[in-house]
Amino acid sequence: MSHSPPPGAPKARIPGPQQPPPPYPRIAAGLWRRCLGGGLALWALTAWVTYETRNSAMLPTLILLGSLLVPVVFVLWAYERHGRDLGVSAILGCFLAGGALGVLGASLMEAYLLRPSLGMFAGVGLIEEAAKLAALVFVLRRQPAVRGLRAGLVLGAAVGFGCAALESAGYAFGAAFSTEGVDLRSLLETEVLRGVLAPFGHGLWTAIAGGALLSRRRLSGHFRIAAPVVGTCLGVSLLHALWDSAHGIALWMVARLTGGGLRGQLFAQGYLVRPSAEQEHLFALFSVGGSALVALAGVGWVRSLARRGTSW
Secondary structure, three states: OOOOOOOOOOOOOOOOOOOOOOOOOOOOOOOHHHHHHHHHHHHHHHHEEEEEEOOOHHHHHHHHHHHHHHHHHHHHHHHHHHHHHHHHHHHHHHHHHHHHHHHHHHHHHHHOOOOOOHHHHHHHHHHHHHHHHHHHHHHHOOOOOOOHHHHHHHHHHHHHHHHHHHHHHHHHHHHHHEEEEOOOOHHHHHHHHHHHHHHOOHHHHHHHHHHHOOOOOOOOOOOOHHHHHHHHHHHHHHHHHHHHOOOHHHHHHHHHHHHOOOOOOOOOOOOOOOOOOOOOOOHHHHHHHHHHHHHHHHHHHHHHHHHHHOOO
């Protein structure tokens, strides 16, 4: 015998499929500006306290703040402006895991494959860019829905800036110690220089390569190593090599133009010995000018890719 509910009584709901969890909280707009201002103030305060107290225990804090500040700010900017629908987990995974895997892979391959030679810079550029691209593939291997030019630019930049942060920390650590003890001035100069140059290096190059890779990713999630992807990787490797060798190219050009007893070897990482005023000015012009040209080429390339994105 069935019992029907009385008239007007609420009907019992049949359990349906489980509702999706609520979305992750979004990062407030303008966080990258607050992070930049607060981070600079905190870094300057840490540098002042370290100088006043001569406390070497402050060095790890100073190194981490100086190395992470600019890469984190640029990743936040990219996320706020272009990558909100990608999710925080994808951005963090690419920055942390991708950056670490890229640095480790590049270091291992360079140690075993490279020897001092004329083509060493080309080899370094090719190995590091391939390692970062492989790290991007590894991080996104179980996220088949992540594809497209815009996603590749944002997540590629996250991997590149993760590598830049870890690499800068290594350079800063090396600059902090000398035969005479802790060299705080050299540490601060290294962090400032690498912070200023960070937006034009690893993050920019891997953004370009990541855009080419994810724009050709299949709907199934498989990555296509097509000719345009290989060509783009070779192109950013060339930019990387030219950036690293700007110092040596400048020395070679000064030696070729002025002579004066200088022995110029292309790509050599040497220094001018007792240079004249003319040679110093020429070296500064060629070194800074060469790096600026490489940076402009990278910025122009990534801007041309950005304009192709239909939903940018």
